[in-house]
Amino acid sequence: MLDSVPPLAALVTAGSVLLLTAVGVVLVVGYLLGCRIWPYANCPRCNGTGKSGAPGRKAFRNCPRCKGTGRRTRIGRRLLDRTSNR
Numbered sequence: 001m002l003d004s005v006p007p008l009a010a011l012v013t014a015g016s017v018l019l020l021t022a023v024g025v026v027l028v029v030g031y032l033l034g035c036r037i038w039p040y041a042n043c044p045r046c047n048g049t050g051k052s053g054a055p056g057r058k059a060f061r062n063c064p065r066c067k068g069t070g071r072r073t074r075i076g077r078r079l080l081d082r083t084s085n086r
Protein backbone atom coordinates (compact mmCIF):
# COMPACT_ATOMS: atom_id res chain seq x y z
CA MET A 1 0.00 0.00 0.00
CA LEU A 2 2.82 2.40 0.81
CA ASP A 3 4.40 1.74 -2.58
CA SER A 4 1.42 3.35 -4.27
CA VAL A 5 2.56 6.83 -3.17
CA PRO A 6 4.46 8.41 -6.05
CA PRO A 7 7.83 9.86 -5.05
CA LEU A 8 7.02 13.15 -6.78
CA ALA A 9 4.10 13.77 -4.42
CA ALA A 10 6.37 13.08 -1.46
CA LEU A 11 8.86 15.58 -2.87
CA VAL A 12 6.18 18.23 -3.33
CA THR A 13 5.00 17.65 0.24
CA ALA A 14 8.54 17.94 1.57
CA GLY A 15 9.00 21.09 -0.51
CA SER A 16 5.88 22.75 0.85
CA VAL A 17 6.87 21.86 4.41
CA LEU A 18 10.28 23.41 3.78
CA LEU A 19 8.64 26.49 2.27
CA LEU A 20 6.26 26.84 5.21
CA THR A 21 9.18 26.49 7.62
CA ALA A 22 11.10 29.15 5.70
CA VAL A 23 8.11 31.48 5.76
CA GLY A 24 7.72 30.83 9.48
CA VAL A 25 11.39 31.57 10.16
CA VAL A 26 11.16 34.81 8.15
CA LEU A 27 8.06 35.84 10.09
CA VAL A 28 9.68 35.08 13.46
CA VAL A 29 12.91 36.88 12.53
CA GLY A 30 10.91 39.87 11.30
CA TYR A 31 8.90 39.92 14.53
CA LEU A 32 12.03 39.71 16.70
CA LEU A 33 13.64 42.48 14.65
CA GLY A 34 10.52 44.59 15.19
CA CYS A 35 10.71 43.87 18.93
CA ARG A 36 14.31 45.04 18.91
CA ILE A 37 13.40 48.38 17.34
CA TRP A 38 10.01 48.81 19.01
CA PRO A 39 10.26 46.94 22.32
CA TYR A 40 7.05 48.26 23.81
CA ALA A 41 3.38 48.09 23.02
CA ASN A 42 0.44 49.89 24.56
CA CYS A 43 -0.69 48.49 27.86
CA PRO A 44 -3.87 46.52 27.14
CA ARG A 45 -5.49 47.63 30.40
CA CYS A 46 -5.21 51.41 29.92
CA ASN A 47 -4.53 51.58 26.16
CA GLY A 48 -1.21 53.34 26.75
CA THR A 49 -2.50 56.19 28.90
CA GLY A 50 -1.01 54.83 32.14
CA LYS A 51 -4.13 55.90 33.94
CA SER A 52 -6.84 53.93 35.61
CA GLY A 53 -9.62 56.47 35.86
CA ALA A 54 -12.64 56.63 38.05
CA PRO A 55 -15.70 56.38 35.79
CA GLY A 56 -17.23 59.75 34.97
CA ARG A 57 -14.64 61.71 36.92
CA LYS A 58 -11.34 63.38 36.26
CA ALA A 59 -9.69 61.50 39.10
CA PHE A 60 -7.38 58.67 38.19
CA ARG A 61 -4.62 56.55 39.59
CA ASN A 62 -1.72 54.83 38.01
CA CYS A 63 -2.72 51.81 35.99
CA PRO A 64 -1.85 48.81 38.20
CA ARG A 65 -0.91 46.68 35.20
CA CYS A 66 1.81 48.97 33.82
CA LYS A 67 2.38 51.08 36.97
CA GLY A 68 1.53 54.27 35.13
CA THR A 69 4.01 53.85 32.31
CA GLY A 70 1.28 53.06 29.79
CA ARG A 71 3.40 50.48 28.07
CA ARG A 72 4.12 46.82 28.22
CA THR A 73 7.19 44.97 27.05
CA ARG A 74 6.47 42.83 24.03
CA ILE A 75 6.94 39.09 24.39
CA GLY A 76 9.61 39.03 21.67
CA ARG A 77 11.59 41.69 23.48
CA ARG A 78 11.47 39.74 26.72
CA LEU A 79 12.71 36.74 24.78
CA LEU A 80 15.57 38.82 23.33
CA ASP A 81 16.49 40.19 26.77
CA ARG A 82 16.56 36.71 28.24
CA THR A 83 18.79 35.35 25.49
CA SER A 84 21.16 38.33 25.59
CA ASN A 85 21.54 38.26 29.39
CA ARG A 86 23.07 34.82 29.46
Ligand SMILES: [Zn+2]
Binds near residue numbers: 043045050
Ligand atom coordinates in the same frame (compact mmCIF):
# COMPACT_ATOMS: atom_id res chain seq x y z
ZN1 LIG B 1 -1.68 50.27 31.87
